[in-house]
Amino acid sequence: MRGMNVLKIGVGQIGFRAFSLGLALSFAASAAGGTELPDAPAPVSHPPAQDVQARGQAILRQLIEVNRYWLLVPLEAVTNYAYVFHLRQGEQGNPDSGQYPVRVVEPAKASHPRRQGVTYYSVLQCLAKDPTCAQVRVVTEKNGRITLELAVAPPLRGACGNGVKGSWVGYFSFGGEEAQLVIDAGRMVPLKSVVLVATTPVRIEETFSDYAEVTPGHYAPLSVTVKRAAEKSVQFDWKFKLHDGGLWLFDQGRYRDQKVAWLDQVVVNRPLSELPDEPSPAPRKSKSASPRTTPQYQTFETNGVEVSYAGVSVAYAQAIARTIAVARSIAAEQFGFDMPEVITITVTADADREVQLFNDGEDHFVLDVSSEAGLERPARTGTFHIYGLCHEVGHLAMYRLIKDCDWMKNDAKEAWAHYLGSRLTDMVYVKCGPEIWPDHYDYRADGMQRLEKSLAQDSNTNSFNQAVRAWKALVEIVGDKGTAPLFAAWAKARIDPLDPGTAIRPTLSARPEAERLAAWWYESEPALIQELGKSDFPVETIEASALAGRPVELALDDGQPAGKSSIAGSGHAVRFEANGTNCFLTEVRMFGSRYGLPEPPKENFHVWLCDKGFKPIADFPFPYSSFPYAGEGEGKWVTLKVPPTRVPPEFVICVCFNPTATKGIYANYDKEAGGHSFVALPGREDAPFKKGDWLIRACLDQPRTQR
Numbered sequence: 001m002r003g004m005n006v007l008k009i010g011v012g013q014i015g016f017r018a019f020s021l022g023l024a025l026s027f028a029a030s031a032a033g034g035t036e037l038p039d040a041p042a043p044v045s046h047p048p049a050q051d052v053q054a055r056g057q058a059i060l061r062q063l064i065e066v067n068r069y070w071l072l073v074p075l076e077a078v079t080n081y082a083y084v085f086h087l088r089q090g091e092q093g094n095p096d097s098g099q100y101p102v103r104v105v106e107p108a109k110a111s112h113p114r115r116q117g118v119t120y121y122s123v124l125q126c127l128a129k130d131p132t133c134a135q136v137r138v139v140t141e142k143n144g145r146i147t148l149e150l151a152v153a154p155p156l157r158g159a160c161g162n163g164v165k166g167s168w169v170g171y172f173s174f175g176g177e178e179a180q181l182v183i184d185a186g187r188m189v190p191l192k193s194v195v196l197v198a199t200t201p202v203r204i205e206e207t208f209s210d211y212a213e214v215t216p217g218h219y220a221p222l223s224v225t226v227k228r229a230a231e232k233s234v235q236f237d238w239k240f241k242l243h244d245g246g247l248w249l250f251d252q253g254r255y256r257d258q259k260v261a262w263l264d265q266v267v268v269n270r271p272l273s274e275l276p277d278e279p280s281p282a283p284r285k286s287k288s289a290s291p292r293t294t295p296q297y298q299t300f301e302t303n304g305v306e307v308s309y310a311g312v313s314v315a316y317a318q319a320i321a322r323t324i325a326v327a328r329s330i331a332a333e334q335f336g337f338d339m340p341e342v343i344t345i346t347v348t349a350d351a352d353r354e355v356q357l358f359n360d361g362e363d364h365f366v367l368d369v370s371s372e373a374g375l376e377r378p379a380r381t382g383t384f385h386i387y388g389l390c391h392e393v394g395h396l397a398m399y400r401l402i403k404d405c406d407w408m409k410n411d412a413k414e415a416w417a418h419y420l421g422s423r424l425t426d427m428v429y430v431k432c433g434p435e436i437w438p439d440h441y442d443y444r445a446d447g448m449q450r451l452e453k454s455l456a457q458d459s460n461t462n463s464f465n466q467a468v469r470a471w472k473a474l475v476e477i478v479g480d481k482g483t484a485p486l487f488a489a490w491a492k493a494r495i496d497p498l499d500p501g502t503a504i505r506p507t508l509s510a511r512p513e514a515e516r517l518a519a520w521w522y523e524s525e526p527a528l529i530q531e532l533g534k535s536d537f538p539v540e541t542i543e544a545s546a547l548a549g550r551p552v553e554l555a556l557d558d559g560q561p562a563g564k565s566s567i568a569g570s571g572h573a574v575r576f577e578a579n580g581t582n583c584f585l586t587e588v589r590m591f592g593s594r595y596g597l598p599e600p601p602k603e604n605f606h607v608w609l610c611d612k613g614f615k616p617i618a619d620f621p622f623p624y625s626s627f628p629y630a631g632e633g634e635g636k637w638v639t640l641k642v643p644p645t646r647v648p649p650e651f652v653i654c655v656c657f658n659p660t661a662t663k664g665i666y667a668n669y670d671k672e673a674g675g676h677s678f679v680a681l682p683g684r685e686d687a688p689f690k691k692g693d694w695l696i697r698a699c700l701d702q703p704r705t706q707r
C-alpha cells in the first residue's frame with residue numbers, strides 16, 4: 001500500500017528491493033514480449049511520419065471529444081455531488097470494514113479518484129489531458145476499428161485501484177512509454193487499450209464496453225476491466241453508472257471474485273449545506289491493528305525484549321525474543337549504538353495475513369505470517385526470519401541516531417539495515433548456534449555469506465548493492481565502533497537535502513581517517529544521497545518581449561491569510577493546471593514574511609518549477625532579502641519574477657527556504673485546504689498540506705503569435 005508511514009520490508013525479500021522498474025527502453029524491446037491486438041494488421045503503405053502523427057492526433061482529438069464526460073470532467077450541469085464509498089477489507093464475516101463520504105464541490109478541479117469514485121488513471125485519461133503527449137506511430141483501420149500505436153513522452157504515470165483515498169483493496173501503479181488503442185470507428189469510443197511497461201513483460205490491458213450515451217454524440221462506458229498482466233496478474237472488473245445530469249460515476253468493483261468496493265447514497269446538485277460532511281482522514285491503521293480478527297495475544301519477556309504473540313507457539317515466541325535480545329546487545333556493545341531499553345514486537349500468525357516485518361523507527365517491530373509453519377527455516381519458507389529480525393535491529397541503530405534522514409536514498413537506508421543485519425546474523429550464530437531457532441538450522445548462510453555472494457554477482461550497476469558496498473567500506477575504514485559517532489555527527493550537522501555533501505564533508509575530515517574518508521565519500525556519495533531526479537520535461541525559455549503581455553494569475557487560495565508556517569527540511573508546494581498547452585511561467589507571487597535576525601542572511605532561497613510528479617524542471621534562486629523583515633508581524637505579497645519558462649499542462653511550484661532558528665520565511669495559508677497544497681521538496685516524497693492552501697500563485701503568459 002502506498003503512503004505507509006512505517007518503515008517496511010518484506011522479510012527475506014531484500015534482494016528484490018533494488019530492482020525498480022526502469023522506464024527507458026525502446027519499443028522494440030518492449031514489444032518483444034509479444035503484444036498482440038486483434039484486427040491490427042501491419043499497415044499496407046508507409047506514409048511519412050508527420051502525416052501519421054497529424055492523422056493520429058485528429059483521431060485522438062475526436063476520441064477525446066466524444067468521451068470527454070468520463071475522461072475529463074462531468075457535464076457542466078453537474079455542479080456538485082457526493083457519495084459514500086465502501087471498501088471491503090476483511091473476509092466475508094466482516095463485510096464492510098471501511099466506508100467514508102466523499103463530496104465533490106468543484107468537479108473540474110477534483111482529483112481523478114474523487115471525481116470518478118475510484119482510482120483510475122491510465123493512457124486515455126493522460127491523452128485526454130494533453131493529446132500531444134503521444135506520438136502516433138501507426139494508424140490502421142480495419143473492420144470498423146481503428147488501431148493506434150503510440151509513444152508517450154514523458155512516460156505515462158498510471159495508477160489503478162479499488163479505493164479513493166487512504167486505503168485500497170488491490171492497487172498498482174505503473175509507468176509506460178508505449179501504448180496501443182483500439183477504437184470503434186463508428187462511435188469513436190475506445191474498445192481496448194494496452195500500455196507496455198518498459199523493460200518488463202508487464203502490460204496494462206483495459207477493455208471498455210456497455211457504452212451509454214451521455215448527450216447526443218457523447219458516450220461513456222459502464223463496464224471497464226483493468227488487467228495488469230504479469231507473472232502474477234491482477235484484474236479489476238468495474239461497473240459505472242450514469243446519474244442525474246449525466247454524471248458518470250463508479251458503481252462497484254470486483255477483484256479476486258469478490259465485490260470489494262462500491263458506492264451508494266449518491267446525490268447530485270444539492271445545496272452545499274445538504275452535502276454530507278467529509279471527515280478528515282483518520283490516522284492509518286497498521287495491518288495488525290485491523291479489527292477484522294481479534295487474536296488472543298500472550299506475552300513473553302526476556303533481556304530487553306517483549307514479545308506479544310498470537311497463533312504461534314511459545315517456542316517461537318522465545319526464539320524471536322532471544323534473537324532480538326542478542327542482536328540488540330551486540331549492536332549496543334560491539335557497535336556502540338544507542339539501543340532502546342526494551343524492544344517490543346507483535347507476532348501474529350493468521351491465515352489472512354501475508355508475511356511482513358517492519359519497524360516503527362524507535363523500538364517496535366511487527367511480524368506477520370500466515371501460519372506458524374511460515375516461521376520455519378528459509379529453505380522451507382523462503383523467508384529469512386533470523387536475518388530479518390537482525391535487519392530491523394540494524395534499522396533502529398540508524399534511525400534512533402539520525403531521526404531526519406530524508407537526504408538519504410531509501411536504498412541506502414535499506415542497504416545499511418542489510419549490512420548491519422547480516423553482520424548481526426553471523427554474530428548471533430557465534431553466540432547462540434543453530435539451537436536458537438526451534439527449527440534448528442545453520443543461518444550463517446543468511447548473513448555476510450549471502451551479502452558477499454550478491455555483491456560478487458553484481459557488476460556494480462545495481463544501486464542497492466552500491467549502497468551496501470558503501471556502508472561496508474565505511475565500517476572497514478572507521479571500525480565497528482566508528483559508525484555510531486559518525487551517524488551522530490550527521491544528525492547534528494544541519495543537512496540541506498538539496499546539498500547534503502556540504503554538511504557531511506566536515507564530519508568526515510574531523511576524523512583521524514580523514515583522507516580515506518574523503519576518498520570514500522567521493523566514491524559513495526551517489527549511492528547514498530537522494531538525487532532530485534530531474535523532470536523529463538525540457539526546459540524552454542522565451543524572451544519576455546515575445547510574450548503576449550497578458551499574464552493570467554492562477555490562484556487556488558482565497559487570498560486571505562489565516563495562518564502561517566515555516567517548514568524545516570521541506571518546502572511549500574502548490575500544484576497548478578495551465579490554461580492551455582503553450583504557457584510560460586513569468587512570475588510567482590507569494591504571501592509571506594521574513595523572521596529571525598532582521599539583517600537578511602546572505603543566501604538564496606529557491607523557487608522550483610516542477611512537473612506534476614514534483615520532479616524539478618527549473619530552479620530559480622532569489623535572495624532572502626526579497627522578503628521584507630516582519631519578525632512575528634504581518635506578511636505581504638511578494639512578486640518573484642522568473643525568466644519566462646514553459647510549463648507542462650500540470651505543474652508544481654515549490655518554494656524552499658531551508659529555515660533555521662535565526663532565519664526563515666513564514667508562508668501564509670488560507671482557512672480551507674483545497675487539496676492543491678503540499679509539503680514537499682523537488683524530487684522527494686510529498687505530503688498534502690491540510691491546514692489550508694498556501695498563498696502561492698503562478699502567473700502564466702502565452703507567446704504573442706501562436707505556434
Ligand SMILES: [Zn+2]
Pocket residue numbers: 008009391395414417
Ligand atoms: Zn528494512
